[in-house]
Amino acid sequence: MAYKIIEVANTHAGSLDYLKSLLNEFSKFKDGFGIKYQPLKASETAVKGYEWYEVYEEIFFSPEQWKEIISISKQTKDVWLEVYDSYSIQIIQENLSDIRGLKFQASVLNNYPLIEKMSQVDLSDKIIMLNIAGFTIEQIKEILERVKKELNPQEIVLQIGFQAYPTELEDSGISKIKDIKENFENKIAFADHVDGNSEDSLYLPILAEIQGADIIEKHVFHSILETKYDNFSSIPVEKYEKYLSLREEIISSKEKSQKLKEKYSSILNKEFLNEKELEFMKKALQIPILKRDLKKREIPSLEKDFDFKRSPQSGLNVYEIKNFLKDSKGLNVEKKKGETLKLEDFTMRKLVATLACRNNSARLYGKPLQTLDSKKSITVLDQIISLLKTIPEISETVLAISEGEDNLTYIEYAKKNNLPYVIGHGKDVLGRLIAAADLVSATDVFRITVDQPFFFYERIEQAWKDHVENNHDLTGIDHVPAGAAFEIMNLNALKKSHEQGEDRHRSELCTLYIRENKDKFSFKSLDVPKEAIRKDLRLTVDHPEDLILCREVYAKFKHLAPRIPVQEIIKFLDSRPDLVKLTAPYCEEVYKLLYK
Numbered sequence: 001m002a003y004k005i006i007e008v009a010n011t012h013a014g015s016l017d018y019l020k021s022l023l024n025e026f027s028k029f030k031d032g033f034g035i036k037y038q039p040l041k042a043s044e045t046a047v048k049g050y051e052w053y054e055v056y057e058e059i060f061f062s063p064e065q066w067k068e069i070i071s072i073s074k075q076t077k078d079v080w081l082e083v084y085d086s087y088s089i090q091i092i093q094e095n096l097s098d099i100r101g102l103k104f105q106a107s108v109l110n111n112y113p114l115i116e117k118m119s120q121v122d123l124s125d126k127i128i129m130l131n132i133a134g135f136t137i138e139q140i141k142e143i144l145e146r147v148k149k150e151l152n153p154q155e156i157v158l159q160i161g162f163q164a165y166p167t168e169l170e171d172s173g174i175s176k177i178k179d180i181k182e183n184f185e186n187k188i189a190f191a192d193h194v195d196g197n198s199e200d201s202l203y204l205p206i207l208a209e210i211q212g213a214d215i216i217e218k219h220v221f222h223s224i225l226e227t228k229y230d231n232f233s234s235i236p237v238e239k240y241e242k243y244l245s246l247r248e249e250i251i252s253s254k255e256k257s258q259k260l261k262e263k264y265s266s267i268l269n270k271e272f273l274n275e276k277e278l279e280f281m282k283k284a285l286q287i288p289i290l291k292r293d294l295k296k297r298e299i300p301s302l303e304k305d306f307d308f309k310r311s312p313q314s315g316l317n318v319y320e321i322k323n324f325l326k327d328s329k330g331l332n333v334e335k336k337k338g339e340t341l342k343l344e345d346f347t348m349r350k351l352v353a354t355l356a357c358r359n360n361s362a363r364l365y366g367k368p369l370q371t372l373d374s375k376k377s378i379t380v381l382d383q384i385i386s387l388l389k390t391i392p393e394i395s396e397t398v399l400a401i402s403e404g405e406d407n408l409t410y411i412e413y414a415k416k417n418n419l420p421y422v423i424g425h426g427k428d429v430l431g432r433l434i435a436a437a438d439l440v441s442a443t444d445v446f447r448i449t450v451d452q453p454f455f456f457y458e459r460i461e462q463a464w465k466d467h468v469e470n471n472h473d474l475t476g477i478d479h480v481p482a483g484a485a486f487e488i489m490n491l492n493a494l495k496k497s498h499e500q501g502e503d504r505h506r507s508e509l510c511t512l513y514i515r516e517n518k519d520k521f522s523f524k525s526l527d528v529p530k531e532a533i534r535k536d537l538r539l540t541v542d543h544p545e546d547l548i549l550c551r552e553v554y555a556k557f558k559h560l561a562p563r564i565p566v567q568e569i570i571k572f573l574d575s576r577p578d579l580v581k582l583t584a585p586y587c588e589e590v591y592k593l594l595y596k
Contacts, residue, residue, distance in 0.1 A: 001251075002209045005034040005080060005189075005217040006240075009230040014059045019069060022222045025237045027076050034078035034100060036217070039066055041087035046310035047289065055229065066091045074098050080129075083108060085309075089117055101127035102153075106134050106162070107284040109143050110318040111308035119150045128153040129189055129215070133162035133173065134281025136273065137183055144184070157215060158184060161191030162280050163233065169200050171277060175270040177211040189215035193233040196221075201235055206247045207264050210257050218243070285317040286310060290339050297330040298492060299349075299443060300341070301471050301522070315340025325349075326468050330443050349468060350395050351488065352442035353388050354433045355381075355450050356508065357410040358402035358426060367541050368450035369409065372554040378561075380541050383453040383554070385417065386562035391457060393464040394446050398439060400424065400432035430498050430506040437491050445494060447487040447510060451541040453550055456484045456528070456566045463488055463526055473521040474514045479533050482587065483540025484566050487511055493521055532566060537573055538583040539566070545582040552579055 006026055012019040026035070042056035061069065073079050078100035081092055092099060102123070108114055109130060128151060132140050140158070148156060158180055160173040172194060180188050190208035194200045196219065205216045221227040223236035235243070250256045261268065288306035300306070302321060316324070324346045332347045359366045368381035388397050399421040401410045414421040422439055424432035437445050444467070448455050459477055463486075467475035473493035477485050493514060497505055501513035514521045541547050556572055557564040573580055 001032060002213060003032055003034065003215045004029070005036050005215060006077070007036050007191075007217050007219045009038055009219055009234075010055075010059045011219075011221040011227045011230045011234060012059065013228040014061065016061070016065055016069075018222060018225050020072065021225060022220070023069075023072055025223060026220065026240070029240075030076045033076075034080050035073050036080035036082065036103065037066075037069065037073075038082045038084065039088050039091040040082075040084040044085035044087050044309075047312070049312045050310045051312065052310070059229070063091060063094055067095060070095045070098050083114065083118060085114065086117060089114075089121065093121055096121065099126065101129060101157075103129040103159070104131065104147075105284070106131045106281060107286055108308070109135075109147075110302075111286060112303045113306070114308065115147070115150055116303065123151050123153040126153050127155045127157060129157040129159050131159045131161070131191065132180075133160065134273065134277050134284070137179070140184070144186070155187070157187045157189050159189035159191055159215070159217070161193055161217070162277055162284075163191075163193045164276060164280060167193040167233070168276070169194055169204070169264075170267050170270065171274055172204060172267060173270075173277065174204065174208050174211060174264075175268050176272060177208065177213055178268075179272055181212055187214040188212060189217060191217040193219070196231070196233045196235045196239075201233065202239070202243045202246055203260060203264070205243065206250050207260055209247070209251065210261060211268070282317070285319075287313060287315045287340050288318055288321060289313070289315075290335055290337050290341075292337050294331055294335040296332065296334050297347075297441075297443070299325065299330045299471065299490065303471070303522075311340070313340045315342060322469070325471055349444060350440075350442045351393055351444045351446055351464060352437055352440055353394050353397040353446040353448070354400050354436040354442075355384070355397065355448070356400045356402070356429045356432055357381075357407065357450055358404075359406040359409070360404070360426075363543050364541065364547065366409075369413075370541060370547055372453060372551055373558060378554075380453045380550070381413065381450055383562055384448070384450065384455075385419070387453075387455070387457060388446075390563055391460055393460055395442070396420070396440060398422065398436040400429070400436040402426040402432070427503070428506045429508045430494060430501075430510045433510060434491065434494055434498060437494075443491055445489045445491060447489055448485075449508065449540070451546075452483045452486075452539070453541065454484065454539045454553065454564055454566060454569055455486050456480055456532070457563065458565060458567075459526060459528065460486065460488075466524060466526065470524065471522065472524045474511055474523045476511075476525060477528050478525045479535065480528055480566070481532075481534050481537035481539045481570070483538055483546075484532075489514075496520075529567065531570065534570060536584070536587055537570065537580065538587055539569065543583070543586055546586070549573075549579045549583055552576070 042053050045056055046053045070079050079098055080101045081099055082103045160176045177188055190213040192205045194204055219234040220240055221231050221234040250260055286308040288308055291307045294300055331345050333345055369379050372378050372383055388394055397419055399410055399414045399419055401407050401421055401423050403423055403426055420439055422435045424435055456477055463475050467488045473490045476487035497513035505513035538546055541550050553569055
């Protein structure tokens with residue numbers, strides 16, 4: 001038997017007397033029944049000027065009133081609450097032990113601040129129901145994975161059905177049950193929103209159960225008292241009893257169940273998403289509204305920079321913003337708190353490799369200009385530049401050259417190879433990298449050092465994709481052989497590090513401030529194949545012994561140059577313990593500095 005949720009919605013219009021009387025009418029339904037409410041606060045759900053703002057104010061119940069409502073309800077039924085805004089979460093927290101389940105409407109599933117705040121609540125013994133109206137199968141998979149990870153509930157139920165005041169029969173979404181069952185193992189809930197005065201309002205939820213729905217949500221209203229809101233698809237207690245009686249009669253009979261399926265056969269094979277559902281979703285999605293001023297060229301964060309509220313303003317929705325963030329290099333205009341984002345506000349993202357160059361190394365002078373292939377005069381820097389040119393995600397390479405006569409050779413190198421360059425303070429490596437990025441209007445910086453001829457280029461495509469889609473401040477790979485790692489850094493995060501950090505954070509350890517302050521930044525270290533996690537190997541040129549090893553590697557794989565796979569190098573070094581032994585004394589240097 002399907003579990004039944006009695007949906008009160010906003011039929012009460014803010015009247016506690018109405019609601020108590022309604023609860024009394026439906027108190028006879030006990031075992032296997034839940035009752036659901038929608039606690040919200042106008043100022044947290046919408047902005048003034050939104051068409052329903054005054055209604056939201058009218059239907060408001062105080063925390064004390066909600067405690068009383070929940071106390072009465074739990075005597076006969078499981079209590080379910082919808083999560084709309086921070087006020088909803090407050091009511092949930094104050095009554096957590098009396099709540100069985102929570103529902104998230106499709107419109108809030110991408111409200112990142114709301115989900116993050118909800119993640120602070122222990123939901124390990126709660127059922128979460130996600131309304132997936134308007135989403136594709138792939139979008140549902142992404143949402144499901146994210147909610148499971150961030151909220152960690154006891155169970156997640158997928159709900160179909162949307163409210164179109166009322167919803168036409170052919171748009172009910174009942175045909176989705178088959179697709180959901182084929183693609184997911186979760187229980188399925190069906191929310192019935194057809195006209196409450198129609199015969200369909202009795203039979204459609206029964207058909208949904210026959211098709212495989214595990215939970216049926218049905219709107220109700222008071223049989224006598226005036227109902228001001230949410231009465232389009234609601235039914236009174238007498239009709240609810242009739243629905244239950246018909247359900248028992250039809251479900252228990254294979255013949256009657258089959259006849260019901262035949263009666264509604266025309267709606268059992270509809271497309272997964274229809275036009276009205278997509279239109280509903282477009283209107284229902286909360287438009288992200290800026291909660292702080294943004295500067296020109298700044299890249300907004302969906303998680304940090306927006307409030308998600310219903311608003312009369314037009315603007316990009318969360319999916320549109322995510323799509324633009326994939327390719328955008330930030331805003332081309334300044335934006336003010338309270339504004340929405342528009343298509344014309346964005347320009348494209350740009351990833352640039354910035355190489356900090358200097359000669360006066362105490363361990364090995366002129367490391368980047370040391371040769372890997374003496375016969376062809378191919379230097380470490382030549383190999384790096386050639387490899388960077390093969391990586392489509394990287395727009396261009398800029399040399400960030402240290403001041404001083406010793407480093408004039410890098411200016412000559414840049415001119416000879418048509419590379420842009422900047423000159424800056426020797427000890428302020430971070431400042432030079434920032435200047436190099438600004439020179440070519442980059443939004444993100446690809447960081448390796450000029451003594452890394454064999455970095456892990458195979459992972460750059462995935463790293464850039466993850467970096468952009470999740471708007472990370474720092475993305476990279478760690479714990480691979482020294483010299484194989486790389487980092488992708490948001491330019492604004494680097495500027496923040498330079499401004500707030502100390503001198504040691506402005507050194508060659510350019511991301512040390514970010515790594516030490518992960519509460520201030522979004523940082524992602526990508527997984528690498530297990531066989532690539534080799535702290536006993538070095539592929540950098542920092543000591544004379546390193547240079548010997550890297551020359552041997554280049555000689556072995558020069559037919560593949562510049563794209564020499566790191567994992568092939570690892571296999572080669574495993575066959576040459578003599579080379580590994582040469583660099584073994586220096587293997588802990590990098591890890592002690594960064595990967596504590």
